[in-house]
Amino acid sequence: MITTEVPKKILLVDDNPLFLKMLSKAFSKAGFECTVAESANEAIRKLAADLPDAILSDYQMPKMNGIEFRKYVLKQPTLKDIPFIFLTDFSDKELVNTGLDLHAIDYVIKDTPVNVIVAKLNNLLATVSKQRELSELEVKKAAAALNIRSVPHKAPDIKGYEVNFWHKSFQDIPGGDFIDFIQVTDRFSFIILGDVMGKKWMAWFLSFSFLSYIRAAVRYGVLSHEYSVASILEKVNQIICEDEALKDILSSLSLLMVDHEKGHVTYAGAGDLPLLYYQAKTKKFESLRCSGLLLGMFTNVEYDEQQINMQPGDQLFIFTDGIIDYAVAGDTKSDYNLFAKKLETITDSRNSFDKLKQFLVKQPPASQVDDGSIIHVYKTA
Amino acid sequence: MTVALYMYTKQPKMIDIIKNQSNYLLVDVNLNEANMGNAAIFKSEIISMLDLHHKKIILSLHQVNYIDSTFLGALVAALKHAISLKADIALVGLKKDIHDLLTLIRLDKVFKIYDSFNDATKED
Numbered sequence: 001m002i003t004t005e006v007p008k009k010i011l012l013v014d015d016n017p018l019f020l021k022m023l024s025k026a027f028s029k030a031g032f033e034c035t036v037a038e039s040a041n042e043a044i045r046k047l048a049a050d051l052p053d054a055i056l057s058d059y060q061m062p063k064m065n066g067i068e069f070r071k072y073v074l075k076q077p078t079l080k081d082i083p084f085i086f087l088t089d090f091s092d093k094e095l096v097n098t099g100l101d102l103h104a105i106d107y108v109i110k111d112t113p114v115n116v117i118v119a120k121l122n123n124l125l126a127t128v129s130k131q132r133e134l135s136e137l138e139v140k141k142a143a144a145a146l147n148i149r150s151v152p153h154k155a156p157d158i159k160g161y162e163v164n165f166w167h168k169s170f171q172d173i174p175g176g177d178f179i180d181f182i183q184v185t186d187r188f189s190f191i192i193l194g195d196v197m198g199k200k201w202m203a204w205f206l207s208f209s210f211l212s213y214i215r216a217a218v219r220y221g222v223l224s225h226e227y228s229v230a231s232i233l234e235k236v237n238q239i240i241c242e243d244e245a246l247k248d249i250l251s252s253l254s255l256l257m258v259d260h261e262k263g264h265v266t267y268a269g270a271g272d273l274p275l276l277y278y279q280a281k282t283k284k285f286e287s288l289r290c291s292g293l294l295l296g297m298f299t300n301v302e303y304d305e306q307q308i309n310m311q312p313g314d315q316l317f318i319f320t321d322g323i324i325d326y327a328v329a330g331d332t333k334s335d336y337n338l339f340a341k342k343l344e345t346i347t348d349s350r351n352s353f354d355k356l357k358q359f360l361v362k363q364p365p366a367s368q369v370d371d372g373s374i375i376h377v378y379k380t381a
Numbered sequence: 382m383t384v385a386l387y388m389y390t391k392q393p394k395m396i397d398i399i400k401n402q403s404n405y406l407l408v409d410v411n412l413n414e415a416n417m418g419n420a421a422i423f424k425s426e427i428i429s430m431l432d433l434h435h436k437k438i439i440l441s442l443h444q445v446n447y448i449d450s451t452f453l454g455a456l457v458a459a460l461k462h463a464i465s466l467k468a469d470i471a472l473v474g475l476k477k478d479i480h481d482l483l484t485l486i487r488l489d490k491v492f493k494i495y496d497s498f499n500d501a502t503k504e505d
Contacts, residue, residue, distance in 0.1 A: 197454035
């Protein structure tokens with residue numbers, strides 16, 4: 001597992017620009033990413049654009065004071081759990097009591113040496129982080145005990161192919177990506193790669209609902225001798241659109257069916273990134289696109305499928321958006337073509353999965369912005 | 382105090398109405414990164430706007446340099462809400478990376494995407 005070392009973000013709010021500058025300098029020096037606001041009003045605007053790990057706010061400010069600002073923050077579902085610390089010019093018992101009612105975590109008197117303020121914040125965030133880790137550990141333990149996984153332990157043995165996959169979680173927390181391999185009969189195997197839109201635990205929980213429907217649709221399809229991946233996608237989409245619990249939850253899906261008897265692969269996609277197909281004969285890549293929309297978007301959507309006649313040495317790369325996302329100089333980007341170009345440099349007619357894996361593992365953790373998954377299918381004979 | 386709070390709670394301008402015409406609203410999205418951190422607020426603000434005005438929203442994304450999948454989900458949820466009200470959401474000012482991503486995952490078939498605000502309002 002890769003652990004990302006993302007700098008902690010702090011929002012500093014004070015109407016005194018000099019004090020703000022001094023605080024910002026000290027926190028930046030201590031490795032924090034600082035956002036400053038000279039009023040509560042400005043802080044609210046900045047909170048709408050980005051969420052910090054903690055808020056350090058002055059109490060006495062013109063117009064909207066610290067208490068009013070805190071009340072506003074508490075009313076916002078996405079902001080209310082951000083650790084909040086008051087900065088005060090004096091030790092005011094009444095303020096302390098009011099603040100405690102507003103779940104402020106701590107108070108700092110402005111006369112406190114700035115290095116002590118920074119140390120206090122560091123300790124606070126370490127405690128919050130530890131608490132969060134413990135909660136996550138509990139969930140992980142429960143998931144392990146129930147033996148639920150959205151990514152399998154190992155790749156399957158599929159006759160005539162070598163199949164591998166690589167998955168990385170985001171900040172060591174499971175996300176919306178899911179992978180599955182189903183061998184339904186001696187003749188047919190299915191390869192599944194999906195990505196529930198969203199991040200972290202919520203997306204992870206929802207991925208099981210999608211996976212259950214997809215597994216069921218694959219099995220029913222085979223039981224009724226309906227060997228069409230497009231038709232399976234239509235059914236999965238229909239069920240998901242009718243499930244109230246999944247209202248407004250969307251997922252991409254790449255579904256591939258390997259027919260061992262006829263020796264070909266059939267692919268259908270729902271809002272997924274185009275597959276990259278390397279043909280050993282021409283030594284060139286081709287992008288394989290389907291027209292299907294994301295699962296859960298609209299009912300009665302039609303999906304199309306295409307047959308891929310893989311020859312020995314041919315390789316298929318199926319991946320989620322986390323693979324093409326990256327952060328550079330503080331900005332986040334998605335670049336499918338850049339990843340496609342990288343694949344061109346590392347792929348030849350031998351099984352190129354190890355080289356691909358080396359490349360992916362070497363990506364700096366700080367450049368990761370989402371969970372990412374890639375399945376590699378290599379035709380052997 | 383209540384009045385003051387009301388005034389300030391109206392201030393978060395993740396989205397700004399730039400123009401309010403009889404048949405559409407032009408709305409600016411003031412985000413550099415449209416991501417998980419701001420998707421929920423964005424969705425609720427757009428849905429409130431749709432409920433209030435019941436008309437097409439033209440979203441200008443010229444300031445947005447990156448959209449993650451959570452935000453795309455929020456955008457689609459807002460579009461579904463618009464459709465249920467017989468309204469619509471159109472997109473203008475997309476950066477190339479974002480336009481490419483929407484095309485790759487076929488969201489260009491779902492959203493009307495225009496190069497400019499003028500193009501977006503031509504049919505209205």
